[in-house]
Amino acid sequence: VALRSGSGNARPMPAIGMGTASSPLVPETTRDAVLAALEVGFRHFDTASLYGSERPLGEAVAEAVQRGLLAAREEVFITSKLWSMQCHPRLVLPSLLKSLRNMQLEYVDLYLIHMPISLKPGPTVFPAKREDAMPFDFEGVWREMEECHRLGLAKAIGVSNFTTKHLDKILAAATVPPAVNQVELNPVWQQRKLRACCAEKDIHVVAHSPLGGLKWSGSEGNAVLKSEVLAEIAKARGKSIAQVALRWIYEQGVSPIVKSFNKERLKQNVEIFDWELTKDDHIKIGQIPQKVVNTANGMFSPEGEFTSVDLSDMEFF
Ligand code: A2P
Numbered sequence: 129v130a131l132r133s134g135s136g137n138a139r140p141m142p143a144i145g146m147g148t149a150s151s152p153l154v155p156e157t158t159r160d161a162v163l164a165a166l167e168v169g170f171r172h173f174d175t176a177s178l179y180g181s182e183r184p185l186g187e188a189v190a191e192a193v194q195r196g197l198l199a200a201r202e203e204v205f206i207t208s209k210l211w212s213m214q215c216h217p218r219l220v221l222p223s224l225l226k227s228l229r230n231m232q233l234e235y236v237d238l239y240l241i242h243m244p245i246s247l248k249p250g251p252t253v254f255p256a257k258r259e260d261a262m263p264f265d266f267e268g269v270w271r272e273m274e275e276c277h278r279l280g281l282a283k284a285i286g287v288s289n290f291t292t293k294h295l296d297k298i299l300a301a302a303t304v305p306p307a308v309n310q311v312e313l314n315p316v317w318q319q320r321k322l323r324a325c326c327a328e329k330d331i332h333v334v335a336h337s338p339l340g341g342l343k344w345s346g347s348e349g350n351a352v353l354k355s356e357v358l359a360e361i362a363k364a365r366g367k368s369i370a371q372v373a374l375r376w377i378y379e380q381g382v383s384p385i386v387k388s389f390n391k392e393r394l395k396q397n398v399e400i401f402d403w404e405l406t407k408d409d410h411i412k413i414g415q416i417p418q419k420v421v422n423t424a425n426g427m428f429s430p431e432g433e434f435t436s437v438d439l440s441d442m443e444f445f
Contacts, residue, residue: 134304153180160188215243295329
């Protein structure tokens with residue numbers, strides 16, 4: 129996928145990426161999973177300062193280069209994210225520099241604002257306390273994201289978990305518009321309205337939780353992997369439910385970030401490029417009742433951690 133950038137030197141993003149958020153984080157397990165992912169063909173990895181996986185990811189990439197699994201670091205596309213406690217203009221560049229140090233890298237391919245939420249500066253704790261929420265200086269923070277880009281430390285810059293309203297605030301402030309909005313997106317939460325808005329604004333959509341993976345308190349378990357509609361299609365195509373979900377996302381022009389630390393499932397997850405869904409499959413998936421599986425549920429609901437966040441545009445379709 130070609131991403132836009134101010135300097136024009138954004139690197140193409142491989143269509144599927146591996147997620148590295150894992151709880152609890154075991155560095156060796158994460159490093160081994162990234163190496164296994166490289167072996168089965170993943171060339172795109174997603175991390176964040178919040179996840180604690182930057183260090184093992186960087187170690188795995190270095191080891192892969194050393195072993196000859198990768199000819200050079202340039203063969204992988206790496207995304208990291210600015211956590212909410214660092215969503216203050218003066219903390220953006222230091223935070224990226226820290227992420228780069230963690231990964232032993234000179235640049236990230238993509239740097240995202242993790243959430244449209246600014247929290248009181250301090251050590252990263254999660255979930256955060258609602259009293260820590262602060263007004264978000266979109267203009268100031270984005271200006272510093274642009275500076276990271278101008279310095280060549282982030283080949284492309286973007287946002288994550290932004291609604292259409294948040295995007296408007298960034299676009300109003302931007303000289304370099306966001307290349308990407310990474311949001312929860314899967315057959316059960318298809319984000320039609322947000323996708324239409326991003327298409328119009330030339331913002332590439334990346335899907336986190338493509339299998340409905342993350343669970344927040346109050347969520348009902350995995351509505352994607354338990355979907356009967358997807359199960360039926362999977363059976364007819366001789367594929368797994370996960371593969372049908374990932375293929376559907378890919379056919380929507382969206383790039384899934386899928387997390388598995390299991391080699392068999394990692395392999396399965398990249399085997400989505402040599403077959404297709406039918407028109408009828410698309411109709412059936414289009415009719416799946418929509419509900420947000422995790423993020424908005426856990427973070428933006430009235431009972432969630434961030435009640436100060438404007439809920440009025442959380443209906444994306
Ligand atoms: P595991 O790491 O044991 O493979 P998401 O990417 O939506 O967050 O979903 C991640 C969850 O889905 C993880 O629990 C992961 O478990 C599981 N998962 C990943 N790939 C597959 C697959 N191909 N089939 C079934 N479950 C999968």
